[in-house]
Amino acid sequence: xxxxxxxxxxxxxxxxxxxxxxxxxxxxxxxxxxxxxxxxxxxxxxxxxxxxxxxxxxxxxxxxxxxxxxxxxxxxxxxxxxxxxxxxxxxxxxxxxxxxxxxxxxxxxxxxxxxxxxxxxxxxxxxxxxxxxxxxxxxxxxxxxxxxxxxxxxxxxxxxxxxxxxxxxxxxxxxxxxxxxxxxxxxxxxxxxxxxxxxxxxxxxxxxxxxxxxxxxxxxxxxxxxxxxxxxxxxxxxxxxxxxxxxxxxxxxxxxxxxxxxxxxxxxxxxxxxxxxxxxxxxxxxxxxxxxxxxxxxxxxxxxxxxxxxxxxxxxxxxxxxxxxxxxxxxxxxxxxxxxxx
Amino acid sequence: xxxxxxxxxxxxxxxxxxxxxxxxxxxxxxxxxxxxxxxxxxxxxxxxxxxxxxxxxxxxxxxxxxxxxxxxxxxxxxxxxxxxxxxxxxxxxxxxxxxxxxxxxxxxxxxxxxxxxxxxxxxxxxxxxxxxxxxxxxxxxxxxxxxxxxxxxxxxxxxxxxxxxxxxxxxxxxxxxxxxxxxxxxxxxxxxxxxxxxxxxxxxxxxxxxxxxxxxxxxxxxxxxxxxxxxxxxxxxxxxxxxxxxxxxxxxxxxxxxxxxxxxxxxxxxxxxxxxxxxxxxxxxxxxxxxxxxxxxxxxxxxxxxxxxxxxxxxxxxxxxxx
Numbered sequence: 001x002x003x004x005x006x007x008x009x010x011x012x013x014x015x016x017x018x019x020x021x022x023x024x025x026x027x028x029x030x031x032x033x034x035x036x037x038x039x040x041x042x043x044x045x046x047x048x049x050x051x052x053x054x055x056x057x058x059x060x061x062x063x064x065x066x067x068x069x070x071x072x073x074x075x076x077x078x079x080x081x082x083x084x085x086x087x088x089x090x091x092x093x094x095x096x097x098x099x100x101x102x103x104x105x106x107x108x109x110x111x112x113x114x115x116x117x118x119x120x121x122x123x124x125x126x127x128x129x130x131x132x133x134x135x136x137x138x139x140x141x142x143x144x145x146x147x148x149x150x151x152x153x154x155x156x157x158x159x160x161x162x163x164x165x166x167x168x169x170x171x172x173x174x175x176x177x178x179x180x181x182x183x184x185x186x187x188x189x190x191x192x193x194x195x196x197x198x199x200x201x202x203x204x205x206x207x208x209x210x211x212x213x214x215x216x217x218x219x220x221x222x223x224x225x226x227x228x229x230x231x232x233x234x235x236x237x238x239x240x241x242x243x244x245x246x247x248x249x250x251x252x253x254x255x256x257x258x259x260x261x262x263x264x265x266x267x268x269x270x271x272x273x274x275x276x277x278x279x280x281x282x283x284x285x286x287x288x289x290x291x292x293x294x295x296x297x298x299x300x301x302x303x304x305x306x307x308x309x310x311x312x313x314x315x316x317x318x319x320x321x322x323x324x325x326x327x328x329x330x331x332x333x334x335x336x337x338x339x340x341x342x
Numbered sequence: 343x344x345x346x347x348x349x350x351x352x353x354x355x356x357x358x359x360x361x362x363x364x365x366x367x368x369x370x371x372x373x374x375x376x377x378x379x380x381x382x383x384x385x386x387x388x389x390x391x392x393x394x395x396x397x398x399x400x401x402x403x404x405x406x407x408x409x410x411x412x413x414x415x416x417x418x419x420x421x422x423x424x425x426x427x428x429x430x431x432x433x434x435x436x437x438x439x440x441x442x443x444x445x446x447x448x449x450x451x452x453x454x455x456x457x458x459x460x461x462x463x464x465x466x467x468x469x470x471x472x473x474x475x476x477x478x479x480x481x482x483x484x485x486x487x488x489x490x491x492x493x494x495x496x497x498x499x500x501x502x503x504x505x506x507x508x509x510x511x512x513x514x515x516x517x518x519x520x521x522x523x524x525x526x527x528x529x530x531x532x533x534x535x536x537x538x539x540x541x542x543x544x545x546x547x548x549x550x551x552x553x554x555x556x557x558x559x560x561x562x563x564x565x566x567x568x569x570x571x572x573x574x575x576x577x578x579x580x581x582x583x584x585x586x587x588x589x590x591x592x593x594x595x596x597x598x599x600x601x602x603x604x605x606x607x608x609x610x611x612x613x614x615x616x617x618x619x620x621x622x623x624x625x626x627x628x629x630x631x632x633x634x635x636x637x638x639x640x641x642x643x644x645x646x647x648x649x650x651x652x653x654x655x656x657x658x659x660x661x662x663x664x665x
Contacts (some may be wrong), residue, residue: 004585030439061473067629076598089515090493105654109654109658109661110661111654111657111658111661112611112612112657114410114473114611114655115601115605115611115653115654116654117653118598118602118653119650119653119654120650121598121650122598122646122649122650122653123646123647123651125643125644125646126644126645126646126649127643127649128643129641129643129646130475130641130643130644130647131640133645134641134642204530208355252356253389257593259594263412263477263480263481264481267477267481276471276473276474277471312488312489312492312493312651313493314485314488314489314492314493315485316485317481317484317485317488318482318485318486318489319485320476320481320482320485321479321481321482321483321485322482324474324477324481324482325482326479328464328468328470328474328475328478329464329468329470332468332469332470333468
């Protein structure tokens with residue numbers, strides 16, 4: 001099979017180039033502290049983007065993810081005194097409930113995903129504020145709950161020789177990987193499951209088929225409604241998990257967080273090369289897209305530290321917007337050329 | 343006997359549903375809510391819907407063509423952040439206060455209109471879906487506003503400028519009159535002009551409209567520009583009301599309020615059928631429901647949940663009519 005350049009390859013290349021550029025240009029760019037900070041924070045967005053990717057591949061959209069994450073963070077913060085698992089399950093249950101609401105309204109009432117999830121966004125936000133009594137809810141530090149956001153999952157298995165004087169290249173790499181924060185491992189696990197589900201299962205084929213043509217899929221006898229139902233559940237669950245990490249990381253359930261997350265997630269998915277019309281998508285590209293948008297902020301910070309230019313943090317949204325613009329225009333060109341070839 | 347009469351009621355409900363809902367809400371409030379009819383209550387409720395309706399006018403036209411505009415809140419921020427630079431003499435010394443105010447109104451609104459045109463350009467030239475094309479300025483637009491003010495809060499005290507929001511004319515705030523004027527103009531344009539017909543034709547069936555000789559590209563460019571201009575005006579009202587411009591806050595989340603008002607008002611979200619008066623009514627209904635709940639001791643957060651239910655109900659009813 002001839003290698004065909006996919007939009008998702010582009011974003012991965014850009015991510016690698018920017019990372020290498022950062023490593024070459026700035027001290028400590030690939031240092032443990034910086035990598036931990038970037039991964040810890042952006043894991044939440046990566047999770048939300050994963051669910052969004054599945055939704056968008058079916059040709060839908062989920063605007064509720066941000067406030068669902070906020071709701072989940074409040075629920076898990078309330079449950080955190082009972083331990084790690086009650087907190088996690090509570091947050092996931094909140095995400096599941098919101099996903100279920102989206103699924104039912106979209107498949108049973110036949111309301112456009114855009115409007116259905118907009119309503120869920122408002123409802124989740126209202127519920128979060130009600131449950132939190134309009135303020136942030138402190139997380140219990142007596143249980144293991146906060147390790148979910150603040151811990152480093154594999155640090156316990158770090159062998160001593162990794163940090164020994166004159167450790168080899170392999171040891172350094174291993175030490176680097178073992179220092180990844182817990183949220184990054186959670187996100188990575190979710191992406192692996194997601195990639196397998198998309199590429200190796202019948203469900204994955206159905207998702208792409210539904211996005212490629214809903215009516216055609218229905219005529220072929222594919223379980224269209226069940227597939228659509230499932231993707232909004234997935235999106236609810238990933239948003240719920242992101243909310244749990246949010247609460248664990250910042251030590252509080254935050255009912256007003258998550259504003260604009262949905263659009264950030266959509267941007268990650270699009271930058272990652274997934275077509276917004278559905279029918280084609282890349283899980284790896286989405287992860288790269290989320291990391292790329294996250295890394296821009298870090299690069300701006302480091303660049304300011306160099307003293308050559310002084311750009312305020314506000315430039316990051318401008319740069320992100322420009323990135324999105326370039327990708328979308330390229331994508332439109334690419335798909336048009338393909339259509340002409342065909 | 344029964345059936346034909348039922349059949350007559352359906353179109354009646356379809357046409358006047360929002361009016362009936364609004365009337366019922368007002369009657370309910372007259373009975374239950376104390377001091378509902380006072381000029382103050384009316385004035386406050388109207389001021390709160392003004393920005394939503396003004397942005398909603400542009401949004402209605404955009405949605406009528408089958409599009410969507412997510413960038414409205416960010417465009418409000420751009421206009422709102424730029425304006426004080428003119429009338430406080432930050433950019434250049436003012437020869438005359440009123441000249442500064444005129445510039446502070448004209449240029450920011452035009453800038454917002456140009457950004458709207460940019461949205462239209464992306465959508466028509468590159469065939470990018472409206473939701474994504476306008477997402478770009480949703481993200482970057484607020485950044486542009488923040489960068490141009492360095493993220494600082496600009497406080498000002500220029501009563502002559504603030505009159506555009508809080509000055510009273512015939513007992514109502516001036517912004518209410520701006521809103522009414524825009525609603526009337528837009529309703530006239532949509533219903534009585536060739537351009538209005540073209541907007542609906544594009545939303546109804548773009549390919550057919552193109553074959554019928556409708557200048558699809560120009561129509562789309564115009565509606566996104568109008569949406570930008572409306573956002574600009576709303577942005578100025580926002581800062582005039584607050585006597586301060588904070589790029590981080592202006593128009594935050596307003597895109598959703600405007601879309602909700604359009605949906606509740608009975609405009610078809612897939613395009614082809616639109617009502618400007620409906621959008622006004624939709625915004626009023628959402629505001630009145632919220633005010634009713636608040637006046638009767640229901641917390642603000644619960645009102646959000648009710649609003650969500652209201653949107654779903656309105657859109658679901660729309661679907662039932664079509665079926």
